[in-house]
Amino acid sequence: MARRYDSEAVRNRVLSTSVRLFLERGYHGTTMAAILKEADVSSSSFQNVFGNKDGVMYELMKLMFSEQFSAADSAAALLGPNASPAFAYALETSVQLTIAELSEIIRDLYLQAYASERSLEYIRRNTAKHLQKFFQQYNPSFDEEDFYQMDIGTSGLMLGFMLRPCDDDFPLDVKIERYLQMSLSALNVPAEERTTIIEGIKQQDLRSIAKAAVKQLFDVLSDTFDLELQAQIFGEEECDKEESAE
Known part of the structure; x- marks a missing residue:
């Protein structure tokens, strides 16, 4: 003992x-x-x-992504029975890309999670369950293993888009739209519905949602590890620079 x-x-x-x-x-x-x-x-x-240090990252990553998956489930519940289930996925991934763009440190943690074989396997296995929930109606013959195999591709897309920082030629809204077009198409969402989902995402205040999501994560980390993290949510000067450029 x-x-x-x-x-x-x-x-x-x-x-x-x-x-x-x-x-x-x-x-x-x-x-x-x-x-x-x-x-x-x-x-x-x-x-x-x-x-090793990767083992520490794995434990932290499980907590980070469990919060992310929980947020996606909550978003889906708020949409109502007539809303497209794919919208919750689109919102969750759009917020993830936004967080990575606004916080270099959290982007670094995301990239490390995707670069670690152990962490990436955890992400894929858990994401597959959510993909099945959100996209089963578009892929009626798929089981969880099929969605796992699909996430090998969509997680690669996410990593690729995260690795390329935004600039004047590739702003955040374009990055998000490109990612959603490719991922939703791969998951067999019809073209007309993809357009509706993407237009709906454009109406969201993604920066505010991203800041709120990170604050919620930091609150969980603070409670779990008895830390004071509230002041470290984002580098405000970076966010202000992004927003003032719009």
């Missing part, structure tokens, strides 16, 4: 420290030495619990 308690204590200290450092410095800017020093754990204890 004592060993299990020690493992839990190490796990909690490392996760709490890592969340704070990742959000302050970014994933790649956070060294193992910094985590070990600030969490006050030995290298051997760390390796016994997490293996």
